[in-house]
Amino acid sequence: MPERPATPSWFPSTPGEEPPDPPLSVWPTGQRDLATQLRDADCVRGTDIDTDLIPPAIAAHAIATYTRPGDLVLDPDCGAGSVLVAALQSGRHALGLTANSRWWKLARANITAAKAAGAWRDGSVLDAHPKVLATIHAAGLIGRVGLVLTAVRTATDDSGEHATGPDHDPIAAVEELAATLAYCEPLLRSGGHLVVVARPHRQPDGSLVDLTTALIAAGTSAGLAPVDRCVALTAGLRGNRLVTRASLADRRAVARATGAALALTAHHEALVFQLAHDAELAAAAADSHWPTEDEIATRPAVNGVDYPGWRRAA
Template identity: 75%
Template sequence: MPSLSVWPTGQRDTLAQLRDTGCVPGTETDTERIPPAVAAHAIATYTRPGDLVLDPDCGAGTVLTEALRADRRALGLTARTQWWTLARANVTAAKTTGAWRDGSVLDARPKVLATIRAAGLIGRVGLILTSLRTAPDRATGPGRDPVESALADLATTLLYCEPLLRSGGHVAVVARPLRCPDGSLVDLATPVLAAGTSAGLAPVERCIALTAGLRGSRLVTRASLAERRAAARALAAGAPTALSAHHEVLVFQLAHDAELAAAAAVGIPWPTEDEVIRPAVNRVTYPGWGRAA
């Protein structure tokens, strides 16, 4: 069955999802976390049991928890002590309930993925799943826009991550809707797609992960109190604003893999494994890399 571009991931509110998955208290303070239901759907769609799932900016660790619960291996990175403590606690909680045992969190920035410390991960990651984090503390100077800073960080992170992706693997970036001061939506998809392309990845899917519940043909929003108050203020000012009902998910593959898939879709025979060697990534050639069966 083809994968759906609209994911029904909002049937439970986010706090209920955290309780259902056994996340430790405090996880809810990570307001830019990937909701557990969204992480679980992405992991089930793009990986198999035993695959390695990487979140290079894992926050409180919801992606890691869902990967372990789905019998996948999990690795997360974060440079913030607060998130590292919560992510480790969530990984430990998942393991104590019988989840997959191979999960860890590194107190490090994504740049470590481009060093010799990550050499053993080259070509072995099945899914890189992360969110676009736009907290104000990401801005590095006065007047620096946190969204622009987050997009620049994402572009660099994807560049570090690209060599780690195995043939046939996926990269999924989750972006929650943001609004400009005038109430209009910020176009996040265009710069995220550009960031992936500049890292040597090819966009293959653009999905909507619902954060609203489905009730027949209606959407039941689960907006926060702050979002509802902002919508009320906008309405009073004569500029009605819709409440958030989804996150956007941009999915990529290695450019070479995407080309092979496109060729297969139109009936062009794929070369044999001996004929296909993965091209250089980040200007480095890794001999012996062939297309996975």
């Protein structure tokens, strides 16, 4: 996959101007621990109980990279609302959905806190399943969403505890997410992106679950094209080494594994998708040749006329 979003927005706009640096494939989002991030984002007490939430720094980085001020950011399974807070604080509109009553209360409280702190964009959270996005109730959202940003969520009850059993493993959660991605595809505006953030999960033997393959398949089946695969650090950078801040669940998983040396995880995975036709157009544009100043100067005239539009087009 490319190391930057497949979008023509980074093409040079004036002669001699270099395109901006492409977005990083490694996001430096782990320079503060999660508790500090939640506190600095003014999230309400209890937000940290949502163990599947997207850390505020990761949400803010994705929003800054893939949206413009005033865009609409949608999280179709928003949990406690960390994405909604990051969107409002970045000057974007925010809409979240959750059918979990505990998460709905927390997300609503977080939106209220963000607005009280000065965020003036529109933000709301609906007590609803993602499938409502495929009904007439969401007709006004078609083609309006600049970014869908959501996490892979394993099943939880209202206490916030993760359910166990074969029906609630991470791969099953991705299969449920596949339907949600299909609901979101018609809502994306042209040039919009859909980003799925997945925290690492381990098998009983301690090995990491391959969520990437399942997520790419889920996005493709929803009519989306994968355009980027990024690593969002949850560890701090200290010179040439990482300061790991693994969760308690991950530490326990490593402790249970026997017979193999295992490293603590230091990142979340971020899979970036676009509408299939947008990705095709961007790929075609990226393959086109942009003439240099020397090529423009030496280009022969047509019928004896040197058209100035060539220079503007370059």
